[in-house]
Amino acid sequence: MEIRVNPTRMELNRLKRRLKMAERGHKLLKDKRDELVRQFLILVRENRELRERVEKELSSAFASFMLARASMPLEVLEEALMYPTRRLELQVSRRNIMSVYTPQFQWEAQKEGEEGNIYPYGYADTSAELDTAIETLARVMDQLLELAEKEKAVQMLADEIEKTRRRVNALEHVMIPRMEATIRYITMKLDENERGALTRLMKIKDVVRAKV
């Protein structure tokens, strides 16, 4: 299918320029897509492994919490965990992957009170299971934040790849063939006009010569 235009030389030149531009854009976008996919595959593999590990460790942390809950009354448990000794601060920077900006996190636990003590309670009323649970959870937290970073990047890359692929396909299968068809149409029309003019001239020449 061709674009509806006036079959003039000016239009033809414009179309040829546009076609060249479209072909260059198509090549660049194709390169972009290939590189995005390469980066994506690296990230997604890491993401899978990380998630598997995190889910396993988190389950074990939850299991110890269940034990802790079973071995002490709920009110005591909630009271013990009421006032945290730390505050987790997150710093966000941007990472540029093929001009897709993904967040990167840096975190730091701000300790309040005793140095290095992650347990916000005295040991008198609480069970040992709770200590284990909190220790596991503290370990998992680092990986969880890493997971958040990776998963976000994977998601954003997937969106970008989809968008780029659509653009590549639109150029390759719609825009470029359409322009080529139109260029063909205009050249044929112009050629036809030229032939028409030529035959007309010859005919007139015959008529004029016959009169003389």
Add this chain to the structure above:
Amino acid sequence: MPTCKIAVVGDRDSILGFKTLGVATFPAADAAAALQIFRQLVAENYGVIFVTEELARDLREPIAELNRRFLPAVVPIPSSRGTLGIGMEAIRKNVEKAIGADIFSRKEG
């Protein structure tokens, strides 16, 4: 560098321990309550939101919407009742979206 906060949304049992780590916890009984909390968290500039898979299951659309932005990052985590495989499912979906086929399909599954 801008700083931001971390939140955990889920049922009471699952989020209990996170509080000790200095993470803000928000108990949510069902998806509707969680959605309400999400809105509040976005307005208050939270950077990372962990949400239990049980809630994430019913909030796929809002979570996908949030994840298209730069921040926050919404991450499904297993709850205290175990994993539903939603996090893995999300990764698989992303692979399908990007590559066009699930190239990491499980051999054992």
